[in-house]
Amino acid sequence: MVHEEQNPSFDSYTSDSMTPKASRTGLFESLTGGVPNMSDVASGRVYGIQLDDPRSGYVWLQKMTASNSTTIVLSRLSPQRLGRWISLESIEFHWLSSANEPHAIEPALERLHHLITTSTEDGDGIIWLDAVEYLGSRHGFDALMNFVQSVGDSVAGSGWTVILPYNPLAFEATQVARLRREAVSIKIDEIDSSPDESGGPESHSEDHETKAEVFEVDRREPGEDEVDYETAAVEVEPGLLMLSRIPLASLSRAVLQRRLEQWQSMGFDVGELEPVLLEDDRENRHNRYLVYEEKVRRAVECERRIRELESLGFNADATKLRFRIMQLTGLDDVELRLERLLAEAR
Numbered sequence: 101m102v103h104e105e106q107n108p109s110f111d112s113y114t115s116d117s118m119t120p121k122a123s124r125t126g127l128f129e130s131l132t133g134g135v136p137n138m139s140d141v142a143s144g145r146v147y148g149i150q151l152d153d154p155r156s157g158y159v160w161l162q163k164m165t166a167s168n169s170t171t172i173v174l175s176r177l178s179p180q181r182l183g184r185w186i187s188l189e190s191i192e193f194h195w196l197s198s199a200n201e202p203h204a205i206e207p208a209l210e211r212l213h214h215l216i217t218t219s220t221e222d223g224d225g226i227i228w229l230d231a232v233e234y235l236g237s238r239h240g241f242d243a244l245m246n247f248v249q250s251v252g253d254s255v256a257g258s259g260w261t262v263i264l265p266y267n268p269l270a271f272e273a274t275q276v277a278r279l280r281r282e283a284v285s286i287k288i289d290e291i292d293s294s295p296d297e298s299g300g301p302e303s304h305s306e307d308h309e310t311k312a313e314v315f316e317v318d319r320r321e322p323g324e325d326e327v328d329y330e331t332a333a334v335e336v337e338p339g340l341l342m343l344s345r346i347p348l349a350s351l352s353r354a355v356l357q358r359r360l361e362q363w364q365s366m367g368f369d370v371g372e373l374e375p376v377l378l379e380d381d382r383e384n385r386h387n388r389y390l391v392y393e394e395k396v397r398r399a400v401e402c403e404r405r406i407r408e409l410e411s412l413g414f415n416a417d418a419t420k421l422r423f424r425i426m427q428l429t430g431l432d433d434v435e436l437r438l439e440r441l442l443a444e445a446r
Contacts, residue, residue: 170225172226173194178197198372224258229264402434403425409445
């Protein structure tokens with residue numbers, strides 16, 4: 101049994117120094133050729149899958165899940181959202197979140213390494229880690245690479261296969277090359293990730309029932325000060341709005357649910373805030389909402405500057421920075437990067 105304190109420290113590593121980014125076309129051209137298919141995959145190794153949306157691989161993963169083997173999913177998606185892409189009854193899953201929830205696990209690299217190591221000591225199966233971009237942004241790319249290398253050492257010779265889906269546009273071209281050295285890229289048949297068209301392993305009724313339960317807890321009619329906070333906003337650019345702040349007295353569960361849906365429709369990762377819907381204390385609920393809202397405010401401001409950067413011809417930089425701000429992680433680094441690029445351009 102491997103104990104957590106014996107695991108290597110990953111977070112002590114610093115992220116790669118910024119290097120010139122390749123263009124979208126150049127990046128994909130640098131990644132073509134020699135990519136094996138899934139039939140070539142062997143156990144005891146770490147593989148990568150490059151997808152525009154990592155969630156589009158869940159339908160494929162569902163088909164790969166066999167009754168006589170184990171599939172472990174580590175994801176930034178909450179159980180409610182993950183259940184729309186894969187049957188939760190057929191897998192073991194862990195939600196990468198600081199939330200105090202039964203399936204949540206702190207997204208610390210040491211914790212994840214310990215979980216993977218202990219899970220792969222015997223038996224066989226697939227471990228699907230859908231959080232590569234998030235972990236790289238949170239801990240730094242060097243720490244992420246050290247983690248991937250250590251995981252590779254841990255599963256070598258075992259009956260387990262570790263798969264890392266990721267979007268190559270979230271990384272520098274040189275970083276993608278390093279990822280491919282440690283996690284050989286494999287090809288799968290990408291399936292439309294829209295749950296409406298694919299049908300998904302579970303119907304939307306479960307998700308709707310979850311929302312219904314939230315509204316059931318607070319069915320009173322909203323007061324005058326609770327109405328239309330979701331519509332009061334300042335438009336920064338088409339599709340991205342600076343929504344007005346909801347006061348403490350108005351932050352019912354129903355109002356917060358509507359705000360989460362708005363942020364999610366704008367493309368923000370709201371997994372961090374979803375557990376707040378279960379918070380009984382309105383003041384605590386509001387405090388946690390304010391922390392998240394501040395991240396959104398900074399991201400919206402970064403988006404304005406990214407558009408300026410785009411107008412100056414830094415298209416590749418703009419694409420990658422925009423991807424990072426929608427995850428609401430590494431905002432300090434994004435702001436510094438934007439400041440430096442804009443200063444150089446001017």
